[in-house]
Amino acid sequence: MQRLKEIVVASGKGGVGKTTVSASLAVFLTKAGTKIVAADADVDAPDLLLALGGGKTVSSTKIEASEKAMIDESKCTGCSNCVRACPFGAIVMQDKIPTVVRLMCEGCGVCKVVCPVDAVEVKKAVTGTLKIEDTKYGFPLVTGYLKLGEHNSGHLVASVKKSGRKTAEDTGAKALVVDAAPGIGCPVIASISGASYVIAVTEPTPAAKRDLERLVKVIKHFNVPAGVVINKANLSEDFRVTLENWVKNELGYQILGEIPIDYEVVKALVNMVPVTEFNPNAEASKILTAIAKSVEDEVLP
Amino acid sequence: MKSGGKASAKLIRIKRVSVPTVAVTGGKGGTGKTTVAVNLAVGLSMEGSKVMLVDADVDGPCCAMLLGVELSNGEEVKIFKPVIDATKCTGCGKCVTVCREHALVGLKGKIPLFFEELCSGCKACQLVCEADAIKNGQKVLGTIYITDSNGVKLVVGELKPTEPRSPIVARATMLRAAEELKKGKYDVVIVDTAPGIHNVIAQALWEADLALAVTEPTPLGAHDLGFMLNLTEELGLPTEVILNKADIPNGLKDEVVKTSHDRGVEIVAEVPMDNELLHSYVSGEPLVRKSPKSPAGAALLALVPHIREMFVKGGKT
Numbered sequence: 001m002q003r004l005k006e007i008v009v010a011s012g013k014g015g016v017g018k019t020t021v022s023a024s025l026a027v028f029l030t031k032a033g034t035k036i037v038a039a040d041a042d043v044d045a046p047d048l049l050l051a052l053g054g055g056k057t058v059s060s061t062k063i064e065a066s067e068k069a070m071i072d073e074s075k076c077t078g079c080s081n082c083v084r085a086c087p088f089g090a091i092v093m094q095d096k097i098p099t100v101v102r103l104m105c106e107g108c109g110v111c112k113v114v115c116p117v118d119a120v121e122v123k124k125a126v127t128g129t130l131k132i133e134d135t136k137y138g139f140p141l142v143t144g145y146l147k148l149g150e151h152n153s154g155h156l157v158a159s160v161k162k163s164g165r166k167t168a169e170d171t172g173a174k175a176l177v178v179d180a181a182p183g184i185g186c187p188v189i190a191s192i193s194g195a196s197y198v199i200a201v202t203e204p205t206p207a208a209k210r211d212l213e214r215l216v217k218v219i220k221h222f223n224v225p226a227g228v229v230i231n232k233a234n235l236s237e238d239f240r241v242t243l244e245n246w247v248k249n250e251l252g253y254q255i256l257g258e259i260p261i262d263y264e265v266v267k268a269l270v271n272m273v274p275v276t277e278f279n280p281n282a283e284a285s286k287i288l289t290a291i292a293k294s295v296e297d298e299v300l301p
Numbered sequence: 302m303k304s305g306g307k308a309s310a311k312l313i314r315i316k317r318v319s320v321p322t323v324a325v326t327g328g329k330g331g332t333g334k335t336t337v338a339v340n341l342a343v344g345l346s347m348e349g350s351k352v353m354l355v356d357a358d359v360d361g362p363c364c365a366m367l368l369g370v371e372l373s374n375g376e377e378v379k380i381f382k383p384v385i386d387a388t389k390c391t392g393c394g395k396c397v398t399v400c401r402e403h404a405l406v407g408l409k410g411k412i413p414l415f416f417e418e419l420c421s422g423c424k425a426c427q428l429v430c431e432a433d434a435i436k437n438g439q440k441v442l443g444t445i446y447i448t449d450s451n452g453v454k455l456v457v458g459e460l461k462p463t464e465p466r467s468p469i470v471a472r473a474t475m476l477r478a479a480e481e482l483k484k485g486k487y488d489v490v491i492v493d494t495a496p497g498i499h500n501v502i503a504q505a506l507w508e509a510d511l512a513l514a515v516t517e518p519t520p521l522g523a524h525d526l527g528f529m530l531n532l533t534e535e536l537g538l539p540t541e542v543i544l545n546k547a548d549i550p551n552g553l554k555d556e557v558v559k560t561s562h563d564r565g566v567e568i569v570a571e572v573p574m575d576n577e578l579l580h581s582y583v584s585g586e587p588l589v590r591k592s593p594k595s596p597a598g599a600a601l602l603a604l605v606p607h608i609r610e611m612f613v614k615g616g617k618t
Contacts, residue, residue, distance in 0.1 A: 012361045014496040015331010019521065044497030045329050045525040067401060087380070087423050089472055089504075092315060101314075103503040103535070106468070108423035109401045122401070148532050149503040154465060182330035182496050183360030186465035205583055207335070207363035214361065217462035236583045267551035269519045 004168050005175045005299050006161075008041075008191050010219075011201040012211025014182035017231035018042070018201050020265060021288065022179035023051040023274040025199075027137045028292035034300060035173040036139050039164035041157045041191045042181040043128055043144035053272040055133030055141055063144070065127040065155030067107030069100050075119035082111035082120060103149035128156045130163055137277075140167050154186035161191070175300060184214050192218060197299045198226040199256065199291075204233060204240040216251055226253055227298065229291055233258035257291035259284050314536060316508050318479045320353075321612040322490040324509035324538075328525030330496035332515045333545035333572065334358070336582065337601065338493035339367040341513075343587040344605040346452035350488040355478045356457040357505035358495040359443060359470040365457055368450040369585025372457060375444035378473045380422030380466075382438040387412050389434035396426035396435065421466065443470040445477050451587060456481060467495070471504040479508070489612060498532045506533065511611065512540040513569075513604075518552035523560045530564050540566050543604075547571035569607060572600040 009022045019042075026038045040048040049055060069091070071082070078096045090104035091111060100111075102125075112120040128146040135141050144160040146153050164176045180191040192198060198219050202212040212228070219226050228247045233240055240258070247253050260283050268278035276285045276292075316322070325338040335358070342354040356364040365372050383396070383405070392410040404420040407413035417440060427435040442464050446457040458474025460467050475492075482490065494505040506512060512533045516522040526542065533540040542561045547554065548571075561568055572578075575597035581588040588598045589605075 013331060013363070014361075015329060015517075044499055045521075045528065047329070047521040047524060050520050050524055085424070085428075087421065088468065089507075104468075104500055104507075106421060106500075107401060108421045108425065109399065110423040110425040110428065113399060113425045113428045146497075146499055148498055148528070148535055149500050151468060151500045153497075153499045183467070184462055185360045185460060185467035185501070187499075188360075189463070189465050206366045206585065207361075207582070210363065210366060211361040214462045221463045235579060239583050263550035266519065266549055269521060270551060270553040272520060 002174065004165060005196040006178060006194065007175060007197050007199065007295060007299055008178040008180050008195040009199045009201060010180040010188060010191065010215060011182055012184055012215035013208045016201045016203045016208055019047045019051050019179055020275065021199060021201055021229055021291065022048055022177055024276040024288040025292045025295060026139060026177045027274050027277060028289060029175060029296060030137055030139050032296060034175055035171060036175045036177055037164050037168045037171065037173045038139055038141045038177045039160050040141065040143040040179045041160050041187065042179055043146040043153050043156045043160065043187060044181055046143045046145055048179045049133060049141060049143055050272055051269065051274060052135045052137060052141065055135040058132040058134055058140065060129060060131045063127050063130050063156055063159045064124045065159060066125040066150060066152045067122050068102060068105045068125040069107065069109065069111050070121050070123060071098055071100060072119045072121065073097055075117050077117055079116065081114040081116065085110045085114045106151045127152050130159055132163065132167060140171065142167060154190040157187045157190035184218050189218060192224060193222050195224045197295065198224050199229055199295060200226050201229045201231055202243070203231050204236045204243045209243055209246065227256040228253045229256050230258040232261050234260050256294050257287045259287045314507060318482050318508055320482055320487045320490050322492060322509045323608060324492040324494055324506050324512045325515060326494040326502060326506065326512055326529060327515040328496065328498060328529035329516065329522050332517045332522060334515045335363045335367055335493050336578065337513060337515050337543055338491050339364055340587050340589045340601040341604055341608065342453045342491040343451045344589040344602050345489060345608065347589065348605055348609065350609065351486060353454040353456060353478060353482060353487050353490045355474060355490060355492045357471050357474050357492050359458040359460040359467050359474060359501065360495055362457050362459050364455060364493055366585055367582060368455065368587060370448055370450040370455065372446040372448060375446045377441045378443040378445060378470050379439045379441055380469060381424050382417060382420050382422060382440040383415060383426045384436040384438035385412060385415065386434045386436055389432045391432045393431065395429045395431070399425045399429045442466055445474055447481060451590065454481065467501040468504050471501045475504060475508060489608065498528045502532070503536070506536055506538055509538055512538050513543055514540055515543045515545050516557055517546045518544060518549060518554040518557055520553060520556055523556035526557060527560050530560070530566055534564070541569040542566055544568055544571045546574055548573045570600055570604050572597050
């Protein structure tokens with residue numbers, strides 16, 4: 001049996017169109033007869049389900065990938081060794097008793113090590129929720145929802161991918177389409193590691209180019225092949241040319257497509273339908289479809 | 302037992318700096334956080350305030366690009382990493398047991414193997430080692446740059462690509478900014494945060510007196526704004542909403558209004574679509590300086606007296 005192909009849609013910068021590209025790709029592949037599973041790995045701001053108009057919940061599971069320190073007040077002597085040792089600034093003195101700020105604790109447990117009276121315990125904590133939903137487009141979507149202010153979003157992303165792979169195995173899917181978070185940190189690294197292909201979405205602005213450059217360092221570190229999508233391509237004509245040349249010559253990546261600004265995309269988002277379904281004749285839809293076709297040829301020959 | 306539950310973050314959020322601090326955040330990516338942060342900082346400076354702008358979006362810091370300033374002479378953000386002295390290690394396995402990140406692995410009686418990418422720099426291994434076999438090593442996680450631009454003191458935190466630990470770099474950036482604040486009489490600090498709601502954002506919001514949540518009129522913008530408002534509520538942080546791309550064709554403002562008003566949060570500015578904003582973004586000249594009378598420039602500039610008024614009165618703390 002052929003190995004599951006994992007196609008990750010990423011971008012250094014936020015708001016450049018990852019979710020729009022992911023939704024159109026997932027729908028395109030399904031319609032073209034490839035069984036797929038979609039996964040929303042932007043666990044901070046999971047929007048793919050919204051872009052697909054919601055779904056029917058198949059399962060919902062709490063994920064305990066975090067650990068948190070807890071201090072037993074009855075044992076604590078207030079020596080504040082833990083406050084000084086915490087590398088994350090997550091323990092603060094309050095009324096002479098150290099208190100763990102749950103939002104900042106990364107569960108490293110050094111506080112437990114330095115506590116002379118064994119007043120600290122490190123316990124498993126809920127990182128977030130994992131939901132599997134059936135979308136109206138005939139493929140399942142796995143979504144991770146991070147609990148507020150949690151760390152370990154990378155672990156939650158790993159759980160989302162694991163669940164996506166399992167769902168793919170159960171349904172006989174050939175591809176997993178992953179909508180990643182913006183940035184280049186832990187959750188993005190967790191999305192890209194082990195991927196078959198990355199679609200790096202950008203726009204013709206210096207900020208987006210700089211963030212793409214940083215993302216590419218991560219992609220190349222993990223040796224994953226990639227292609228670039230330039231969204232809102234006519235934002236700046238001069239900069240578009242600069243960006244195009246840089247992508248081809250400096251990064252050595254193929255440009256999968258250039259999507260013009262098209263307010264049908266906004267209308268489709270507001271109607272919660274992928275633009276390629278909402279208005280297949282829109283300029284953006286035609287190019288999104290062509291991009292999906294190129295990715296299909298590249299990854300699923 | 303204390304668990305650091307829901308109410309406690311509010312009680313114990315203690316600011317390290319006394320200068321009024323406004324964090325620009327929002328939940329969703331690409332809504333215009335950096336545009337608001339940069340133009341607010343430059344606008345305040347144009348009105349005579351002494352301003353520090355902190356770029357705490359360490360995954361993708363872009364304030365410098367919008368200000369058109371080159372960054373150089375950075376200071377490295379370093380954390381501890383263990384270096385095992387094989388001549389002293391007894392193979393007792395205590396460091397392996399204590400390392401919750403599983404950065405040290407190995408069997409009893411053997412010298413442990415170290416997986417640097419998993420290490421959080423917490424030093425627990427060194428603390429438990431009875432043979433004094435763990436020496437101080439260093440690992441670079443990122444860089445902090447400090448410079449002046451457009452009358453604003455700029456502090457930028459940048460995560461090294463392929464390093465996963467953004468929160469440590471964000472925290473180091475906030476601490477470095479606090480140190481820099483002591484060198485001058487600043488009137489206000491503006492912090493630009495990363496998108497999302499995880500703890501890298503919590504690190505940046507920790508010092509704030511006010512959060513400005515920037516969003517856009519789409520269901521996605523409203524959805525992610527909801528998450529952000531939950532986070533600022535948990536932090537006990539007063540919050541106001543800025544609606545960017547307010548008049549985007551086919552947009553949906555109602556949902557953002559509802560999400561905000563349901564939580565008693567006010568929308569204090571609506572920034573319209575504006576080609577001038579785009580030109581300023583691409584050319585690296587802040588809009589409030591380049592085209593203060595353009596529709597978006599005027600909307601961003603109108604935030605300046607709003608923020609000044611708030612903090613002249615002593616701030617919303």
